[in-house]
Amino acid sequence: MSAVLTTEAAVASNPLASPAIAAVLLGTGVVGGAFLKLLNTPAAASIRLVGAANSRRQQTQAEHLADRALREKLKSHGDVRNDAALLAALDAHDAAVKVVIDATACGTLASRHSEWLARGYHVVTANKSLAGGDLPGWRTLQAALASGGRYGDSATVGAGLPVISTLRRLRHCGDALLTLEGVFSGSLSYLFNQYDGSQPFSALLRRARELGYTEPDPRCDLSGEDVARKLLILARCAGFALRPDEVEVESLVPESLRGVDVETFLARLEELDEPLAARFAEAKARGGSLRFLARLNQRGRARVGLVEVPANHPATRLYGTDNQFALSTTRYNTQPLVIQGPGAGPEVTAQALLGDVLALA
Numbered sequence: 345m346s347a348v349l350t351t352e353a354a355v356a357s358n359p360l361a362s363p364a365i366a367a368v369l370l371g372t373g374v375v376g377g378a379f380l381k382l383l384n385t386p387a388a389a390s391i392r393l394v395g396a397a398n399s400r401r402q403q404t405q406a407e408h409l410a411d412r413a414l415r416e417k418l419k420s421h422g423d424v425r426n427d428a429a430l431l432a433a434l435d436a437h438d439a440a441v442k443v444v445i446d447a448t449a450c451g452t453l454a455s456r457h458s459e460w461l462a463r464g465y466h467v468v469t470a471n472k473s474l475a476g477g478d479l480p481g482w483r484t485l486q487a488a489l490a491s492g493g494r495y496g497d498s499a500t501v502g503a504g505l506p507v508i509s510t511l512r513r514l515r516h517c518g519d520a521l522l523t524l525e526g527v528f529s530g531s532l533s534y535l536f537n538q539y540d541g542s543q544p545f546s547a548l549l550r551r552a553r554e555l556g557y558t559e560p561d562p563r564c565d566l567s568g569e570d571v572a573r574k575l576l577i578l579a580r581c582a583g584f585a586l587r588p589d590e591v592e593v594e595s596l597v598p599e600s601l602r603g604v605d606v607e608t609f610l611a612r613l614e615e616l617d618e619p620l621a622a623r624f625a626e627a628k629a630r631g632g633s634l635r636f637l638a639r640l641n642q643r644g645r646a647r648v649g650l651v652e653v654p655a656n657h658p659a660t661r662l663y664g665t666d667n668q669f670a671l672s673t674t675r676y677n678t679q680p681l682v683i684q685g686p687g688a689g690p691e692v693t694a695q696a697l698l699g700d701v702l703a704l705a
């Protein structure tokens with residue numbers, strides 16, 4: 345047996361030992377809720393949760409944080425939301441590593457990631473709003489990273505599939521990305537892998553939402569915005585500092601549903617059905633299928649949108665929430681390097697967050 349105990353083994357064998365990582369969790373929804381479950385597994389023994397928050401309430405008291413019903417209880421109990429009190433809880437802990445985990449889709453919170461990094465906290469995020477947002481925000485993030493904090497972003501693309509890490513490694517080795525293409529949305533993959541006209545598109549969308557695949561506002565998926573963010577994140581990892589307005593985006597949200605609130609949109613989902621049924625029938629008549637694809641070509645031209653693909657297209661061989669990333673590079677130039685697998689869902693996304701947090705120790 346090894347004489348050196350890993351941090352995890354040391355904490356498990358001595359519950360009084362100080363955990364190596366103190367963490368604050370922002371967001372206790374689909375992904376945050378699954379992350380809380382993972383915290384109760386042996387793999388997370390080196391992590392101590394010192395704060396947790398939803399949009400309205402937060403908790404920093406150890407006995408409440410240890411409660412398995414924390415997520416439910418936060419809906420009605422806890423202190424009023426205040427980032428400063430959560431960061432103070434991190435400061436008060438003697439763990440060597442202090443991390444803020446962002447499992448929200450909140451743009452305002454994402455805009456604080458750089459400040460937290462500059463103040464010495466690490467940030468692990470499923471929230472794509474900063475890295476996949478406007479270029480000045482992304483540049484501020486790069487500058488903040490120079491101060492030594494680490495930014496765990498595996499969950500932002502492919503729900504943790506090893507695509508960001510692969511792109512970074514290739515770039516580190518001097519291999520340049522030439523083209524990038526594929527299906528970058530788990531919910532849109534789920535929808536178009538199944539949609540065959542036999543049931544309304546809106547019914548499939550409701551199911552995708554129940555399964556936790558869509559964004560809190562599913563229009564972020566249907567509008568192509570979420571896919572565009574992922575394309576920006578990947579392009580930037582590969583060295584293309586693209587602006588959002590350089591990505592051509594096709595939205596599937598009808599004009600009439602763009603300005604309404606989320607509840608109204610969810611109540612009027614059937615308005616999606618007719619236009620999509622027509623697109624589907626046209627594609628089918630020509631022997632094609634519909635897939636929502638993202639593409640970045642060698643000249644930096646980027647597009648996301650619905651494409652009619654032939655029956656032998658690689659994207660027609662996807663199942664469930666599968667994502668597919670085909671990377672052509674200077675060294676992978678005869679056949680692309682393809683990364684494929686489930687690209688949405690609570691468990692895989694929470695695991696991506698956990699992996700990034702554990703990598704900090």
Ligand SMILES: NC(=O)C1=CN([C@@H]2O[C@H](COP(=O)(O)OP(=O)(O)OC[C@H]3O[C@@H](n4cnc5c(N)ncnc54)[C@H](OP(=O)(O)O)[C@@H]3O)[C@@H](O)[C@H]2O)C=CC1
Pocket residue numbers: 370371372373374375376397398399400425447448449450453470471472499500503530556557558559560687688689690693
């Ligand atoms: N679902 C998936 O498969 C994947 C999701 N992601 C990303 O994960 C993030 C979360 O998604 P998901 O869990 O599905 O969304 P949910 O809507 O289920 O959960 C979002 C959570 O964030 C909370 N929240 C919102 N604003 C704040 C705030 N200011 N402070 C603290 N908490 C806040 C909400 O609080 P309240 O409960 O009060 O509303 C809610 O608990 C998104 O950025 C999404 O893009 C990434 C990869 C895959």
Ligand SMILES: N[C@@H](CC=O)C(=O)O
Pocket residue numbers: 500502503528529530531532557558559565570687688689
């Ligand atoms: N809503 C997103 C979730 C992961 O980022 C998707 O459908 O891919």
